[in-house]
Amino acid sequence: MPKQHYRPESFQARDSIGYLIKRSQRLLQECIEHSFENKGCTLQQWVVLMHVRDGLAITVADLCRELHHDSGAMTRLIDQLEERKLIERRRNPQDRRVIELSLTKSGQEFVESLIVIVTEALNTALEDFSRDEVKLMQSLLRKFIGRLEQLVPDAALTVATEQK
Amino acid sequence: MPKQHYRPESFQARDSIGYLIKRSQRLLQECIEHSFENKGCTLQQWVVLMHVRDGLAITVADLCRELHHDSGAMTRLIDQLEERKLIERRRNPQDRRVIELSLTKSGQEFVESLIVIVTEALNTALEDFSRDEVKLMQSLLRKFIGRLEQLVPDAALTVATEQK
DNA sequence: CTATAATGCCTGCCTAAGCAGTCATTGCCG
DNA sequence: CGGCAATGACTGCTTAGGCAGGCATTATAG
16 A cells, blocks of 8 residues: 555645656756767767666667567667768677667767767766765665655566566 | 766766756656546646646646646647636736636646646655655755756846846 | 467557647737 | 737647568477
């Protein structure tokens, strides 16, 4: 039986965790994309490049699971990055279904140049926060995410497929 | 000079506050919309109805400022709600530019029936959290939002116009 | 070994969001 | 009073996301 954090009678949309998270997400995204300015890169695109760079995802399917993004949309996003010579596709000879992604030289340089900008933006956004507050916020969010992944099983496809 | 919460050399996309917030937002949205099921209503639409109900916004422009949404998209969203007889438009005679929004009888009932569902979903999502943890998360997010609104001036149009 | 399912990538279609520009109305200032 | 900026609602265009289906390839079951 769930705790009564919110009650229907007294519910205020603007006080709910949903509104607060949504607004935080949106503002932060704008903040970062604003600092991207004329780099010609979406936050989304940069995140994809980062994941490939760090080996967190090497295929389109990986990226979709990690970022919880549509596979069709991801294909088209990769198309753009490939066209700009930031990323390369290479068919895996062992499993010819999969296409492995890797950054080009200029892709790597590009990603790293934006890391500086992103960390700057994040640090500025968190300027008023102590180190402990940031840690706290991170751990609360992680806990929240963990809980939600239980509730929305589709969301954690990696886990779901392992369970089978 | 901003604190060094994140540093370019050691930056990990998945540990950043951006990733965590984005993922929280997405999962929570899915969680709620999943519980909306066959109600034939987007979370976005419901939020709009709630804002009108509570007098937080009575015009399209208000809604756009509050929810930080595109005015064209909002017009079309209202079109749908009006077509379904959930909301009404009425031209303000004092200022004939503005169109005031209000809920119909069935609109009110509809919103309130969904409040129950939303609060349930939120309580379930926060089941593992103590009351203090929820308060803490809310206050951290509010602080974060406040900071971001300073940084992205367009974001807080209400404030911005007041400043002029 | 074969039939069937599952996986991965991609395409087409539809809807929604973002952007720019239009039109009407109002506020402001000389 | 007259001109000009500002505001509010709306419309067309472009782009991105979600969904369903298709094709090739691999895994699995009998």
